[in-house]
Amino acid sequence: MKERRFFGFGRNVFITGLVSFFMDVSSEMIYPLVPLFLSNVLGVNKSVIGFIEGIAESTASLLKTFSGWLSDRLHNRKWLMVAGYGISTLSRPIVAVATGWNQVMGSRFMDRFGKGIRTAPRDAIIAESTNSAYLGRAFSLHRSLDTMGAVVGPAMAFFLLRILSNNYRKVFWLSIIPGVIAVLLIIFFIKEKKKESKKIAIGGQKEILKAGRKGLFGWRFKFFILIATLFAIGNSSDVFLILRAQQIGIPTVMIPMVYLLFNLVYSLSAIPAGVIADRFGRKRVILLGFILFAVIYYSFGIVRDATTIWFLFGFYGIFMGLTEGIQKAFLATIIPKDIKATAFGIYNTAVGMAMFPASFIGGWLWDNISPSATFYYGSVTAGLTAFLFVLFIVINRRDDVKL
Numbered sequence: 001m002k003e004r005r006f007f008g009f010g011r012n013v014f015i016t017g018l019v020s021f022f023m024d025v026s027s028e029m030i031y032p033l034v035p036l037f038l039s040n041v042l043g044v045n046k047s048v049i050g051f052i053e054g055i056a057e058s059t060a061s062l063l064k065t066f067s068g069w070l071s072d073r074l075h076n077r078k079w080l081m082v083a084g085y086g087i088s089t090l091s092r093p094i095v096a097v098a099t100g101w102n103q104v105m106g107s108r109f110m111d112r113f114g115k116g117i118r119t120a121p122r123d124a125i126i127a128e129s130t131n132s133a134y135l136g137r138a139f140s141l142h143r144s145l146d147t148m149g150a151v152v153g154p155a156m157a158f159f160l161l162r163i164l165s166n167n168y169r170k171v172f173w174l175s176i177i178p179g180v181i182a183v184l185l186i187i188f189f190i191k192e193k194k195k196e197s198k199k200i201a202i203g204g205q206k207e208i209l210k211a212g213r214k215g216l217f218g219w220r221f222k223f224f225i226l227i228a229t230l231f232a233i234g235n236s237s238d239v240f241l242i243l244r245a246q247q248i249g250i251p252t253v254m255i256p257m258v259y260l261l262f263n264l265v266y267s268l269s270a271i272p273a274g275v276i277a278d279r280f281g282r283k284r285v286i287l288l289g290f291i292l293f294a295v296i297y298y299s300f301g302i303v304r305d306a307t308t309i310w311f312l313f314g315f316y317g318i319f320m321g322l323t324e325g326i327q328k329a330f331l332a333t334i335i336p337k338d339i340k341a342t343a344f345g346i347y348n349t350a351v352g353m354a355m356f357p358a359s360f361i362g363g364w365l366w367d368n369i370s371p372s373a374t375f376y377y378g379s380v381t382a383g384l385t386a387f388l389f390v391l392f393i394v395i396n397r398r399d400d401v402k403l
Contacts, residue, residue: 009138010129010130011129011189011191012125012126012191012192013126013129013130013138013141013142014141015185015186015189015190016122016125016126016142016190017141017142017144017145018145019081019085019185019186019190020122020142020145020149020182021145021146021148021149021152021182022149022178022179022181022182022185023085023089023146023149023178023179023182024146024147024148024150024153025149025150025152025153025156025175025178026088026089026092026149026153026175026176026178026179026182027088027111027149027150027153027175028149028150028152028153028154028259029153029154029156029157029160029171029172029175029178030092030153030157030171030172030175031153031238031259032154032157032242032255032256032259033157033161033171033172033255033256034095034104034108035049035239035242035243036168036242036252036255037095037104037168038052038101038104040252042098042099042100042104044101045367046240046243046363046367047360047363047366047367048101048363049239049243049363050236050237050239050240050359050360050361050362050363050364050366051359051360051363052101052104052108053108053237053355054237054355054356054357054358054360054363055105055109056108056109056111062116062349062352062353063113063116063117063349064116064119064120064344064345064346064349065120065342065345065346065348065349066345067080067084067116067117067118067119067120067121067341067345068121068124068341068342068343068344068346068348069341069342069345071120071121071124071341071345072339072340072341072342076121076192077121077124077125077128077192077341078121078125078186078190078192080117080118080121081118081121081122081125081186081190082183082186083114083117083118084114084116084117084118084119084121084122085114085118085179085182085183085186086114086183087110087111087113087114087117088110088111088113088114088115088118088179089114089176089179089180089182089183090110090114091107091108091110091113092107092172092173092175092176092179093172093173093176094106094110095107095108095172096169096172096173097169112352116348116352119344119345120341120342120344120345120348121341123139123340123341123344124340124341124344125190125192126138126139126142127332128340132332132333133278134278135278135329135332135333136274136275136277136278136282136325136329137271137275137278138274139274139325139326139328139329139332140270140271140273140274140275140277140321140325140326140329141271141274142325143267143270143320143321143324143325144268144271144325145267147263147266147267147270147320148263148264148267150259150263150266150267151260151263151264151267153175153178153263154256154257154259154260154263155256155257155260156174157171158253158254158256158257158260160174161253161256162253166252166253218334220334220396221331221334221335223392223395224330224331224334224392225346225347225350226388227385227388227389227392228327228347228350228351229350229351229353229354230354230381230384230388231290231293231381231382231385232350232351232354232355232358233354233357233358233381234297234358234377234379234380234381234382234385235293235354235358235378235381235382236358236359236361236362236374236377236378237355237358237359237362240359240362240366240374240375241300241313241316242255242259243366243371244300244303244309244371245258245306245313247371248303248304248305248306248309249305249309250306258309258310261310261313261314261317262313262314262316262317263317264317265313265314265315265316265317265318266316266317266318266320266321267321268321269317269320269321269322270320270321270324270325272321273285273321273322273325273326274325274329277326277329277330278329282326282329282330282333283330283389283392285323285326286323286327286330286389287386287389287390287393288322289319289322289323289326290323290382290385290386290389291382291383292318292319292322293319293323293379293382294379294380294382294383294386295379296312296315296316296319297376297379297382298375298376298379299312299315300312300375301372301373301374301375301376301379302372328344328347331343331344331347358378361377362374362377362378365377
């Protein structure tokens with residue numbers, strides 16, 4: 001029986017995109033408000049804000065490799081997704097009642113903990129449900145729907161702040177509703193084919209390392225993980241972009257709209273970027289993304305007027321469209337098919353772990369040198385990443401296939 005398709009995409013790919021849409025509505029109703037809540041309501045300094053974001057992202061990322069391994073081991077993606085999205089939804093009440101930064105950190109950690117559980121199985125189910133020739137557009141569709149949720153979320157936050165007299169806590173409570181919808185979509189609409197058990201040379205964290213030593217992960221995978229990790233070390237949390245916007249003169253009530261613009265451009269650019277990457281080569285698109293990031297972060301460092309901030313957030317959305325889904329599509333072509341979730345888990349763990357030093361360094365530079373220093377640091381790191389990726393392309397050219 002032929003699989004039913006939605007807008008040209010398989011059922012699982014489309015439904016997974018919808019799941020991410022609703023979860024991002026939930027997350028992005030909160031995310032642009034959290035740094036303002038910490039700074040304006042709880043009086044927390046920028047180093048602590050960077051610490052909170054870094055510890056939440058990087059510590060939770062430790063789960064991503066384990067979750068990927070567990071998904072491959074159990075031959076199950078769906079119920080790990082249910083657990084991950086469910087835990088993130090349950091984190092919302094904690095921030096809604098928070099009276100100190102440690103409770104906010106607990107909520108952020110729990111939210112990212114859930115993401116750590118769900119990300120690798122979700123990416124694997126997209127890869128397994130898609131023909132290799134269309135991986136770029138499949139992952140880009142997911143990123144587009146995910147990010148459209150990040151458009152709707154800040155818009156709802158903006159609307160709710162106005163009618164609720166800037167009451168952050170009520171917005172946090174209402175963010176639970178779209179999270180519940182996301183979990184229900186997985187339970188009732190994701191269909192996973194049962195796989196026959198295969199003996200793979202991995203049976204735990206030690207076995208994952210042994211698998212790498214035995215050559216299951218080739219040099220392309222290892223080099224690309226190094227490149228992605230280096231880039232992530234310079235890519236501090238987006239909360240610093242939000243704080244920079246407020247510092248330059250964007251009114252608090254308009255912050256969700258600036259973030260909405262970023263996500264709208266991201267969402268609209270993701271699918272065209274995926275189609276272009278499938279046709280002309282994913283490596284070219286990824287390299288362009290690294291270079292664009294370096295220019296954008298340098299511009300955030302020198303910006304002096306509020307109007308320019310709006311343009312920079314728009315260009316930042318284009319950068320995200322060029323990189324997020326495309327990197328995963330590229331990764332799917334250089335990893336063994338029997339351990340895809342494990343490989344995606346390693347990638348997500350490496351990038352996520354880099355979030356701690358990235359955000360902590362970003363906050364320290366802001367407090368001890370200048371806000372601009374945070375962005376100069378990211379720009380230089382992105383430039384070095386672009387150089388290494390060019391080196392990757394040159395080395396790979398000898399036996400290159402169109403990836």
